[in-house]
Amino acid sequence: MKIALDAMGGDFAPQAAVDGAVLAAQQLAGKAQIVLIGQEEAVRPLLTAHGAAAEGLTLVPASQIIEMGEHPAKAYQHKQDSSIAVGYRMLATREVEAFCSAGNTGAMLVGAMFSVKAVPGVLRPAIANFVPKLHGGTCIMLDVGANADCKPEMLEQFGELGSLYAQYVLGIERPKVGLMNLGEEEGKGTAATQAAHQLLKVNPHINFIGNIEGRDLFNEKADVIICDGFTGNVLLKMAESVYDALVDKNFRDPFFEQFNYESVGGSPILGVNGNAIIGHGVSTPKAICNMLLQGYQMATAGIADQIKATFKS
Amino acid sequence: MKIALDAMGGDFAPQAAVDGAVLAAQQLAGKAQIVLIGQEEAVRPLLTAHGAAAEGLTLVPASQIIEMGEHPAKAYQHKQDSSIAVGYRMLATREVEAFCSAGNTGAMLVGAMFSVKAVPGVLRPAIANFVPKLHGGTCIMLDVGANADCKPEMLEQFGELGSLYAQYVLGIERPKVGLMNLGEEEGKGTAATQAAHQLLKVNPHINFIGNIEGRDLFNEKADVIICDGFTGNVLLKMAESVYDALVDKNFRDPFFEQFNYESVGGSPILGVNGNAIIGHGVSTPKAICNMLLQGYQMATAGIADQIKATFKS
Known part of the structure; x- marks a missing residue:
């Protein structure tokens, strides 16, 4: 099972994101793999610095970043190679079972609606x-x-x-x-x-x-x-x-x-076709780690699918 | 200046009301007089028990009580000799400059609307x-x-x-x-x-x-x-x-x-023709005392009149 993280999201990204991902990877070893999505030149050196601890982490390149202050809908549409847009595409195609980001909340919400979309029946x-x-x-x-x-x-x-x-x-x-x-x-x-x-x-x-x-x-x-x-x-x-x-x-x-x-992790978006979590903008490595663990729990429970099945019937 | 208190209002009335009034009377000595409104047979013995400390307090009889659980509008209309109805009549005729009660919140609001009424211009x-x-x-x-x-x-x-x-x-x-x-x-x-x-x-x-x-x-x-x-x-x-x-x-x-x-006192009702304050149902003597002091402050500032003058212009 793969859990994706927006490596560029949050006020302290990519450092806090990578550090948090390394923490979570240790706890999820043998159960899930963490996929970092972000600018290769910014993220790769941080992974290298972690040495062996970062070995289980995968990096999927995304060249663009949606900044915290950007207009969510416009930014999401114009930056199709942003870490958030790439993350949602991977979630939509089920290459990953959950997608977490501490980035632009509005863009995360827009992405959920445009990309994985609302579950039929959910208003x-x-x-x-x-x-x-x-x-x-x-x-x-x-x-x-x-x-x-x-x-x-x-x-x-x-x-x-x-x-x-x-x-x-x-x-x-x-x-x-x-x-x-x-x-x-x-x-x-x-x-x-x-x-x-x-x-x-x-x-x-x-x-x-x-x-x-x-x-x-x-x-x-x-x-x-x-x-x-x-x-x-x-x-x-x-x-x-x-x-x-x-x-x-x-x-x-x-x-x-x-x-x-x-301590909480993040805020799940419920009622869309995928397990998406929005983290706090000021997320620390601990917060990122807890968000990833929560993503794993949601994926294990298959909550998005459970919601879909319930609203279908 | 006279400040009225519903002696029958609140979960611990009339004891807490009388005790709070005695506390407030000491602090307002020479500045304002406190008028207790309630059942004579219930309130008088409590005043007597306070001895000299209660000498400055006046008791205005009201034979009925609006209970905490009663329907506010019905109770207010049917119990015209309740402590809340009597209090609002005294406020409307300006026999008192403020009226405080820790009793039925809804009835206090209904009384404010029916008796002293909204200030013209206040929606x-x-x-x-x-x-x-x-x-x-x-x-x-x-x-x-x-x-x-x-x-x-x-x-x-x-x-x-x-x-x-x-x-x-x-x-x-x-x-x-x-x-x-x-x-x-x-x-x-x-x-x-x-x-x-x-x-x-x-x-x-x-x-x-x-x-x-x-x-x-x-x-x-x-x-x-x-x-x-x-x-x-x-x-x-x-x-x-x-x-x-x-x-x-x-x-x-x-x-x-x-x-x-x-510590707060009570919640003033703003936008009516009189200084009315609603206290917490579980008001202790300290809370009652602070509500009365707040009533005195509102009366001294003439806030209801200030609001009336502002909305007139």
């Missing part, structure tokens, strides 16, 4: 993220930024997508699905969340437990948290700033350590 | 809350729950309401107003935030600094944070759960201590 793919629980474990939250405005039917599908991920990748049997809202009662919320609640309530494919509130984010109530991409994005970034404030104050704790994007 | 009053800054100071965030779905014009007005509060009550000259969004660029966000951005950009009454993100919540960027009531509510409740988690882990810190609703 709008979503970006997911992970929320640690106070008493251990993790829950998946989606959408966290792909879709700011969401129709009720989209929120319903996020529940299905998240539930499949929780089941097949996180190994949670009958995941509890909660709808983020401003009150527990089903009549509460925006017009969209009120309507979504009614759809979710009668959806036979998920274990819907009703509305949850901001205060339930870290408790045991839900394994899957549904929200629109606006709310999810704001929550996620607020959690990051809480983590930064705690680090600033020298408070270290295993629970809050999970607010650190480095 | 929808909002509930505000306060966010501590890492480097000291406080910023005001609104709406945090009165309006789940918001039109762009409502978001624009929240900016004006919050700016007036920051200026007149918090004493911030030319408050910086930020729009909570999922990206800094003006084209980002929901249809409503995109349109609101355009309105705010040309609004001559406020100092609009553009979009802010979840990660900017605790930094110096904005003194006023605009958001819809859905987003604000979810953020606020998440902050509370972060605080609870930190307390659980025995981490105490002056910055995070401000996440504690007890």
